Amino acid sequence: MNNDLNIALKAARKGVETIKSYQSKALNTREKGNHDLVTDADLETEKNILAFIREHCPDDEILAEETEAHEKMSDAKTWIVDPIDGTTNFAHDFPVYCVSVALWENKKPKVGVVIEVTRNEEFTAVAGEGAWLNGEKISVSNTSNARDAFIGTGFPYNDLSVVESYLKLFRHLMEELQGIRRPGAATFDLCCVASGRFDGFFEYSLHAWDVAAAALIVKEAGGVITDWKGGDGWLFGQRIIAGNPEIHQLLLDRVEEFIPIEQREAVV
Known part of the structure; x- marks a missing residue:
């Protein structure tokens, strides 16, 4: 080892x-x-x-x-x-x-x-x-169709600055996707992406210790990790999207559609 x-x-x-x-x-x-x-x-x-x-x-x-x-x-x-x-x-x-x-x-x-x-x-x-x-x-799923996509997310708890935009996005995804779950631990959510249980995941107001290990697990399982603008500012930027390549892109597109650009900026 x-x-x-x-x-x-x-x-x-x-x-x-x-x-x-x-x-x-x-x-x-x-x-x-x-x-x-x-x-x-x-x-x-x-x-x-x-x-x-x-x-x-x-x-x-x-x-x-x-x-x-x-x-x-x-x-x-x-x-x-x-x-x-x-x-x-x-x-x-x-x-x-x-x-x-x-x-x-x-x-x-x-x-x-x-x-x-x-x-x-x-x-x-x-x-x-x-x-x-x-x-x-383990490896990420091969789901590519939005109607078949099962994703995880987190609910904001100490930073409500994006909550109104987030709820609009959440409502749309409830209608577009097969299902959404919120287990309450981002590390587990990301590992569920890595193991193919979830097809994607997004959240904001996270910190480095929430994502540093699990994001590598996703990437090594064939997944994609970015911030909310598609960049690499996710470790300290408090905004993350993960998924297999197709569902990651879908989530990134929906975040761009429903979240104003100033709220998508990584916090650095």
């Missing part, structure tokens, strides 16, 4: 162990922002993941949601960690929630690991080598 992937996978599994140790406990929960929860499980999980990474990669940089959050990255090897993506789901004992660990270098993704805790699903990818689910190779 690729050594960096091995470290990422073991670090993520440490996170899963920590999360499961909290599943039968009363959680201490607070809001760190508008409708944005953090629990003691998030903090403990991140601490354990980062401790493992620092033990094995002491010279690498870290970007992590709860304690090392920032919106920039150097060319150095950088581990990007989301200890619990889907904290609100977790706090309400509602699936889905994930651990996400990525390694980037020279501002490019090298390794991605996402583990969906409740289903024990391990999604992994290495740049140039493909993507896997529990050791089995």
